[in-house]
Amino acid sequence: MVSYTSSKAKIISIVKMSMPIIFLLASMGVSAQQALVTGTVPQEFSGKSITLTLINYETRNDKVVEEAPVSRDGKFTLVIKLKEPEIYDLGVDNSSLLQVLAKPGDKINLNIGKDAIHVTGSKETQYLIDYEANRKQVFNKYLKRTYDSSVVAVKSGDKARIEYWNVQHEKASEDYKAELAQWVMQPFFINSLAAVHHSIRWNPETDTALMNQMVAIYQQKYPNYDLTRQLVNKVNATKRIAINAVAPAFVSTDTTGKKVGLTSYRGKYTLVEFWASWCAPCREESPTLVRLYHEYKDKGFEIFSVSIDKNTTQWKNAIRHDGYTWVNVCDLNGYGGPTAALYTVTAIPNSFLLDKNGRIIAKNLRGKDLENKLAELMK
Numbered sequence: 001m002v003s004y005t006s007s008k009a010k011i012i013s014i015v016k017m018s019m020p021i022i023f024l025l026a027s028m029g030v031s032a033q034q035a036l037v038t039g040t041v042p043q044e045f046s047g048k049s050i051t052l053t054l055i056n057y058e059t060r061n062d063k064v065v066e067e068a069p070v071s072r073d074g075k076f077t078l079v080i081k082l083k084e085p086e087i088y089d090l091g092v093d094n095s096s097l098l099q100v101l102a103k104p105g106d107k108i109n110l111n112i113g114k115d116a117i118h119v120t121g122s123k124e125t126q127y128l129i130d131y132e133a134n135r136k137q138v139f140n141k142y143l144k145r146t147y148d149s150s151v152v153a154v155k156s157g158d159k160a161r162i163e164y165w166n167v168q169h170e171k172a173s174e175d176y177k178a179e180l181a182q183w184v185m186q187p188f189f190i191n192s193l194a195a196v197h198h199s200i201r202w203n204p205e206t207d208t209a210l211m212n213q214m215v216a217i218y219q220q221k222y223p224n225y226d227l228t229r230q231l232v233n234k235v236n237a238t239k240r241i242a243i244n245a246v247a248p249a250f251v252s253t254d255t256t257g258k259k260v261g262l263t264s265y266r267g268k269y270t271l272v273e274f275w276a277s278w279c280a281p282c283r284e285e286s287p288t289l290v291r292l293y294h295e296y297k298d299k300g301f302e303i304f305s306v307s308i309d310k311n312t313t314q315w316k317n318a319i320r321h322d323g324y325t326w327v328n329v330c331d332l333n334g335y336g337g338p339t340a341a342l343y344t345v346t347a348i349p350n351s352f353l354l355d356k357n358g359r360i361i362a363k364n365l366r367g368k369d370l371e372n373k374l375a376e377l378m379k
Contacts (some may be wrong), residue, residue: 035102037078039110053089058230061336099128127194142176163367252329274350277318286322
């Protein structure tokens with residue numbers, strides 16, 4: 001685990017210095033309502049565009065806000081208009097390179113190599129780089145093996161092997177998130193605005209204390225920032241999807257263009273499944289879902305699939321290929337869709353098992369765990 005020693009903040013009155021500072025920022029080409037991000041990337045990106053996407057941690061309705069060309073020697077310059085600290089994803093060709101936390105007046109320089117990233121001008125951006133480096137190590141420790149084994153199982157067509165590795169993947173995912181949470185709890189990180197980035201991967205069943213601690217810190221240290229509002233709203237929203245809560249009602253559009261609502265499933269045990277055509281773990285679970293659906297559909301069980309796809313053709317092709325014969329709906333807006341936001345879905349696969357009254361009785365059951373639960377309910 002990486003450790004940092006945090007020093008006491010030094011409070012310096014800047015009232016009399018405000019005008020000279022504004023003048024200095026202007027002389028450097030950055031106003032008090034802007035941040036400057038410069039840097040270099042590998043020359044293989046020369047001639048392409050580098051994009052800066054504002055991350056919305058509450059809804060994941062992320063938005064590209066700036067774009068700039070990469071010069072022949074791999075250099076780029078981005079000027080961000082902002083009124084308060086924000087976190088952005090910096091990417092090329094729809095591939096993320098890193099996250100940047102920028103504040104008004106910042107001058108951030110990034111030297112992005114193939115194996116390392118060096119940053120000056122933003123300690124919070126360095127925190128995000130360190131978080132991602134640690135996340136990759138923890139991913140390789142817990143999840144890489146299950147991903148690789150799941151791919152082999154799918155190619156083999158062995159349903160038992162597929163189900164086994166789906167369950168192993170879910171268990172490994174829990175260990176992965178638990179170790180990530182330990183890293184986040186370090187004082188240097190949890191007390192910084194950068195910590196909100198972890199909310200993308202937090203486990204609402206096990207990380208509640210951590211997220212409540214973050215909310216308390218943010219409300220005290222950063223009460224007026226939108227990042228604080230996003231975090232508070234996201235944590236509060238998890239109460240809507242707690243075990244024993246009535247699942248939030250929603251209406252979405254199926255493959256024929258018809259509007260379908262969740263409340264129409266009252267009276268049956270219903271699995272609300274969030275997935276996407278491009279999600280490998282979701283697709284690996286498909287044979288299990290198809291088998292269980294046909295086994296229990298005449299005994300009071302239904303599946304209501306909610307895709308976070310953005311491409312209609314890919315979504316419908318995946319449904320046909322995997323043999324989904326139950327209702328599938330999609331907002332066609334990715335993680336930024338209203339249904340995903342309502343259920344605070346920022347990662348998939350993600351599922352909620354509802355009783356006949358629409359109450360949530362289990363979450364994220366996979367393979368044998370889902371099969372055993374259904375067998376228990378359908379006695």
